[in-house]
Amino acid sequence: MATNHERPFDLLNKSIGQQVLIRLKNGVDLRGKVQSFDVHMNIVLENCEELGEDGGIKTKLGVILLRGGNILFISPA
Amino acid sequence: MATNHERPFDLLNKSIGQQVLIRLKNGVDLRGKVQSFDVHMNIVLENCEELGEDGGIKTKLGVILLRGGNILFISPA
Amino acid sequence: MATNHERPFDLLNKSIGQQVLIRLKNGVDLRGKVQSFDVHMNIVLENCEELGEDGGIKTKLGVILLRGGNILFISPA
Amino acid sequence: MATNHERPFDLLNKSIGQQVLIRLKNGVDLRGKVQSFDVHMNIVLENCEELGEDGGIKTKLGVILLRGGNILFISPA
Amino acid sequence: MATNHERPFDLLNKSIGQQVLIRLKNGVDLRGKVQSFDVHMNIVLENCEELGEDGGIKTKLGVILLRGGNILFISPA
Amino acid sequence: MATNHERPFDLLNKSIGQQVLIRLKNGVDLRGKVQSFDVHMNIVLENCEELGEDGGIKTKLGVILLRGGNILFISPA
Amino acid sequence: MATNHERPFDLLNKSIGQQVLIRLKNGVDLRGKVQSFDVHMNIVLENCEELGEDGGIKTKLGVILLRGGNILFISPA
Numbered sequence: 001m002a003t004n005h006e007r008p009f010d011l012l013n014k015s016i017g018q019q020v021l022i023r024l025k026n027g028v029d030l031r032g033k034v035q036s037f038d039v040h041m042n043i044v045l046e047n048c049e050e051l052g053e054d055g056g057i058k059t060k061l062g063v064i065l066l067r068g069g070n071i072l073f074i075s076p077a
Numbered sequence: 078m079a080t081n082h083e084r085p086f087d088l089l090n091k092s093i094g095q096q097v098l099i100r101l102k103n104g105v106d107l108r109g110k111v112q113s114f115d116v117h118m119n120i121v122l123e124n125c126e127e128l129g130e131d132g133g134i135k136t137k138l139g140v141i142l143l144r145g146g147n148i149l150f151i152s153p154a
Numbered sequence: 155m156a157t158n159h160e161r162p163f164d165l166l167n168k169s170i171g172q173q174v175l176i177r178l179k180n181g182v183d184l185r186g187k188v189q190s191f192d193v194h195m196n197i198v199l200e201n202c203e204e205l206g207e208d209g210g211i212k213t214k215l216g217v218i219l220l221r222g223g224n225i226l227f228i229s230p231a
Numbered sequence: 232m233a234t235n236h237e238r239p240f241d242l243l244n245k246s247i248g249q250q251v252l253i254r255l256k257n258g259v260d261l262r263g264k265v266q267s268f269d270v271h272m273n274i275v276l277e278n279c280e281e282l283g284e285d286g287g288i289k290t291k292l293g294v295i296l297l298r299g300g301n302i303l304f305i306s307p308a
Numbered sequence: 309m310a311t312n313h314e315r316p317f318d319l320l321n322k323s324i325g326q327q328v329l330i331r332l333k334n335g336v337d338l339r340g341k342v343q344s345f346d347v348h349m350n351i352v353l354e355n356c357e358e359l360g361e362d363g364g365i366k367t368k369l370g371v372i373l374l375r376g377g378n379i380l381f382i383s384p385a
Numbered sequence: 386m387a388t389n390h391e392r393p394f395d396l397l398n399k400s401i402g403q404q405v406l407i408r409l410k411n412g413v414d415l416r417g418k419v420q421s422f423d424v425h426m427n428i429v430l431e432n433c434e435e436l437g438e439d440g441g442i443k444t445k446l447g448v449i450l451l452r453g454g455n456i457l458f459i460s461p462a
Numbered sequence: 463m464a465t466n467h468e469r470p471f472d473l474l475n476k477s478i479g480q481q482v483l484i485r486l487k488n489g490v491d492l493r494g495k496v497q498s499f500d501v502h503m504n505i506v507l508e509n510c511e512e513l514g515e516d517g518g519i520k521t522k523l524g525v526i527l528l529r530g531g532n533i534l535f536i537s538p539a
Contacts, residue, residue, distance in 0.1 A: 006112065008119040011142045024457070025103075025147065026410075035391065041144065042393040048460075064458040065396045067426065070410065072101070073141040075125075083190040085198045088219045102180075102224065118221065149178075150218040152202075160266065162273040165296045179257075179301065195298065226255075227295040229279075237343065239350040242373045256334075256378065272375065303332075304372040306356075314497065316504040319527045333488075333532065349529065380486075381526040383510075409534075411487075420468065427470040433537075449535040450473045452503065455487065 012037050012074065019077040020045075024070050029055075031077055032064070041068025089114050089151065096154040097122075101147050106132075108154055109141070118145025166191050166228065173231040174199075178224050183209075185231055186218070195222025243268050243305065250308040251276075255301050260286075262308055263295070272299025320345050320382065327385040328353075332378050337363075339385055340372070349376025397422050397459065404462040405430075409455050414440075416462055417449070426453025474499050474536065481539040482507075486532050491517075493539055494526070503530025 015034045022030045022043070032045030043066045052058040092111045099107045099120070109122030120143045129135040169188045176184045176197070186199030197220045206212035246265045253261045253274070263276030274297050283289040323342045330338045330351070340353030351374045360366040400419045407415045407428070417430030428451045437443040477496045484492045484505070494507030505528050514520035 006121075007115050008113055008121045008142050009115070010113070011121050011140070026457075036393055036395070038392050038394070044391075044393045044396050061458075061460055063396070064460040065393050066458045067453075067456050068144075069146075069454075070457050071144050072103075072147050073138075073143045075138055075141040083198075084192050085190055085196040085219050086192070087190070088198050088217070145221075146223075148221050149180075149224050150215075150220045152215055152218045160275075162267055162269050162275045162296050164267070165275050165294070222298075223300075225298050226257075226301050227292075227297045229292055229295040237352075238346050239344055239352045239373050240346070241344070242352050242371070299375075300377075302375050303334075303378050304369075304374045306369055306372040314506075315500050316498055316506050316527050317500070318498070319506050319525070376529075377531075379529050380488075380532050381523075381528045383523055383526040411534075421470055421472070423469050423471070429468075429470045429473050446535075446537055448473070449537040450470050451535045452530075452533050454531075455534050 009039075011076075012041070012043075015074070015076060021051075021075045021077040022066070023072045023075075025072050026070070030061070030064075030066070032061075035063075038068075041071055042066065043068065043071075043074075086116075088153075089118070089120075092151070092153060098128075098152045098154045099143070100149045100152075102149050103147070107138070107141075107143070109138075112140075115145075118148055119143065120145065120148075120151075163191075163193075165230075166195070166197075169228070169230060175205075175229045175231040176220070177226045177229075179226050180224070184215070184218075184220070186215075189217075192222075195225055196220065197222065197225075197228075240268075240270075242307075243272070243274075246305070246307060252282075252306045252308040253297065254303045254306075256303050257301070261292070261295075261297070263292075266294075269299075272302055273297065274299065274302075274305075317345075317347075319384075320349070320351075323382070323384060329359075329383045329385045330374070331380045331383075333380050334378070338369070338372075338374070340369075343371075346376075349379055350374065351376065351379075351382075394424075396461075397426075397428075400459070400461060406436075406460045406462040407451070408457045408460075410457050411455070415446070415449075415451070417446075420448075423453075426456055427451065428453065428456075428459075471499075471501075473538075474503075474505075477536070477538060483513075483537045483539040484528070485534045485537075487534050488532070492523070492526075492528070494523075497525075500530075503533055504528065505530065505533075505536075 019033050029051040032048030035044040035046050037043045048061040048064045049057045050059040106128040109125030112121040112123050114120045125138040125141045126134045127136040173187050183205040186202030189198040189200050191197045202215040202218045203211045204213040250264050260282040263279030266275040266277050268274045279292040279295045280288045281290040337359040340356030343352040343354050345351045356369040356372045357365045358367040414436040417433030420429040420431050422428045433446040433449045434442045435444040481495050491513040494510030497506040497508050499505045510523040510526045511519045512521040
């Protein structure tokens with residue numbers, strides 16, 4: 001249940017080793033497994049895929065280090 | 078009644094566990110239940126939905142961690 | 155009368171409980187009653203309305219927490 | 232005469248109670264009397280007018296608190 | 309001769325009382341005499357002129373306080 | 386295996402002397418060997434190439450110092 | 463050989479008195495001799511030339527102080 005002791009970065013912490021969907025500010029959707037993150041929301045994703053308009057895989061990007069400033073939102077996939 | 082002891086983040090604090098509408102800078106409207114937030118206005122929303130032009134549900138996003146820098150305004154829904 | 159002891163935030167402080175017009179960077183005009191604000195110019199507006207091109211009410215938004223970074227100017231309405 | 236002891240904010244300080252023209256980053260020109268300012272170049276203008284392409288008055292805005300980040304330049308009018 | 313003891317702001321300091329050309333991020337060219345500047349590269353220019361596409365004078369702006377964040381580059385004129 | 390002791394910059398550190406693909410915010414793809422980086426993600430790339438839409442080499446840039454703020458993501462190539 | 467003791471600014475330091483090519487965020491290419499730089503990557507270039515699409519000289523700019531925030535990358539020319 002929600003309490004004000006939880007913080008948004010707790011969600012990122014629980015996502016370590018899990019798949020997430022990340023929507024970028026430029027509208028691109030990425031999917032991958034969170035390996036690590038830092039206070040700037042810079043994130044390393046494994047098996048990262050860029051998704052097309054239809055939600056299908058457009059490009060396999062492998063491991064990427066994504067700069068946090070480009071992120072709109074992150075969602076457990 | 079308004080006093081200058083209240084601060085904008087008090088509204089966010091009262092919204093924990095409640096539904097809010099969030100308008101993003103890119104014009105998109107999101108609706109969801111506030112689970113947590115931090116000083117950057119990063120917010121975790123549960124049962125988050127992206128709304129269409131007509132105010133209806135366009136996409137169910139589930140749980141998302143939204144970066145505060147993308148927010149235009151937040152309103153109790 | 156103008157003195158260099160006054161500061162811009164004094165105008166916001168005097169606007170608590172009063173109606174203001176806020177023009178956003180994206181060109182949208184909002185009107186509402188100031189409930190609270192902080193040093194980032196984040197503002198809570200009550201009975202907030204989005205105005206149309208003709209100055210009439212376009213949408214009733216109710217209570218909103220507006221992020222200060224989106225503001226162009228604020229004017230007592 | 233110019234000395235390197237003067238600083239740009241001295242011009243703003245001398246403009247208190249005087250009319251200035253302010254060109255915004257979005258190309259809009261505002262004219263008004265400086266009532267106060269702060270270190271972020273947030274400025275309160277009295278009798279503020281938005282000018283049209285021809286330099287004539289387009290809209291009377293009255294008193295406004297302008298966020299400094301929107302300013303391109305300020306000029307004594 | 310260049311040494312790594314010189315710093316970019318030394319050029320601005322030597323430009324006090326001298327004419328410079330300033331190209332803005334929005335593509336506009338300004339020409340004027342530097343009266344003062346600060347660490348944010350905010351600059352007061354005297355006899356400032358906005359130049360047209362052909363390098364001729366488009367508008368006489370007089371004295372202006374230019375916010376440094378709008379500058380692309382500054383060049384002794 | 387992922388642990389929360391790893392941090393995104395560890396990936397950059399392991400990339401020293403290795404080839405990476407860097408996607409810029411403006412959509413351009415660069416490929417080169419990482420020589421050094423700093424906390425702002427400013428990166429020196431050796432044998433850097435700008436890639437075309439088809440993934441082929443468009444321009445050979447040689448050694449470049451790339452400002453970190455322009456980066457969308459970095460991927461071991 | 464690459465070691466993690468080198469830092470990106472070392473490349474700038476070695477470029478003092480040397481010609482560099484600088485690509486700006488707005489797509490413009492500048493070429494000139496580095497006279498000085500600071501921690502913000504503000505750079506003074508001597509004999510600076512703006513290059514055209516074909517890599518030829520479009521405009522001779524002389525000495526310029528370029529604000530670092532406009533830079534995409536810097537390359538020894």
